[in-house]
Amino acid sequence: MDLMCIETDAPRRAYEDPVLIQDSRVLQNLLALEDRYQPNPNYFKCVQTDIKRYMRKMVAQWMLEVCDEQRCEEEVFPLSMNYLDRFLSVCDTSRTRLQLLGAACMFIASKLKETCPIAAEKLVIYTDHSISFSMLMDMESLLLSKLKWDLSAVTxxxxxxxxxxxxxxxxxxxxxxxxxxxxxxxxxxxxxxxxxxxxxxxxxxxxxxxxxxxxxxxxxxxxxxxxxxxxxxxxxxxxxxxxxxxxxxxxxxxxxxxxxxxxxxxxxxxxxxxxxxxxHTPQHEHLKEQPTTPTDVQDIHFD
Missing domain, CATH: 1.10.472.10 (Cyclin-like)
Known part of the structure; x- marks a missing residue:
């Protein structure tokens, strides 16, 4: 009998565990833990002095486009937004570093949820080289520190x-x-x-x-x-x-x-x-039409 090995580029996906889905204790634990990972909805007034609501929306839409083009698991984007909001709830950040923060959030979330995480080099490209590899690594370390390495957030x-x-x-x-x-x-x-x-x-x-x-x-x-x-x-x-x-x-x-x-x-x-x-934006190949970087976050200034 001939054996044939069929290789594919598609990542392996885990099957849903019926035991975890049907066990009511799992749901109750999720309900009990969700408040622990809630960001402060008033951080624009209480913490942030430079970042505005529309800036968060711009960066969020860019992050969603990146996650979709990279075909990330569905939970990567909500998890990365949870990281971003929790970080902004405790750390005043300049608007010029908001996209860097978003890239770092996606970087960590994809490591936690993806079989093949988003490469740091690709994130640098998606920002139109407005950040560097070393800046991304430094922001990742700062983000992990501010979140106290508590990354398995409930979304x-x-x-x-x-x-x-x-x-x-x-x-x-x-x-x-x-x-x-x-x-x-x-x-x-x-x-x-x-x-x-x-x-x-x-x-x-x-x-x-x-x-x-x-x-x-x-x-x-x-x-x-x-x-x-x-x-x-x-x-x-x-x-x-x-x-x-x-x-x-x-x-x-x-x-x-x-x-x-x-x-x-x-x-x-x-x-x-x-x-x-x-x-969700259409799928593109080899970053030919990569998501537009939200440069307005850096360019717009108020009198």
């Missing part, structure tokens, strides 16, 4: 599978809803106003928004909110408010898209498909 992505596995869904529906919910989680990570919500609430709100967009049936919303309340223990009004906030953010982003918005008036499912273009 909304950690709750998605826990929530979806407890809903009465078949495998195909679960995969579709999870894909859309992951898009909403990434969208929330780019917006400052969602820093006040715990990860479990963002995850539950993203699942609710995904199912609502795909079904658009009012009575299902009420049953779903009740089920999400039973799973997470979050109050119904809070869940409803978070879901509505996500849907409003989606609507605002859709309204700012290019003139081809006529296609956005189709079905709710197609609206969710269009959302992917807001949070």
């Amino acid at each position: 909304p992505h950690d709750f998605l599978e826990q929530i979806l596995s407890r809903l009465s869904l078949d495998r195909h529906d679960m995969d579709v809803i999870k894909k859309h919910a992951q898009t909403f989680v990434a969208l929330c990570a780019t917006d400052c106003k969602f820093m006040m919500y715990p990860p479990s609430m963002i995850a539950a709100g993203s699942v609710g928004a995904a199912i609502h967009g795909l079904s658009n049936v009012q009575h299902l919303d009420l049953k779903l909110l009740q089920k999400l309340h039973e799973i997470t223990g979050i109050e119904l009004d809070c869940l409803r408010g978070c879901q509505e906030q996500i849907e409003q953010t989606l609507a605002v982003n859709l309204s700012t898209m290019a003139p081809s918005s006529s296609g956005l008036e189709e079905t709710s499912a197609s609206k969710l498909d269009h959302t992917s273009s807001l949070t």
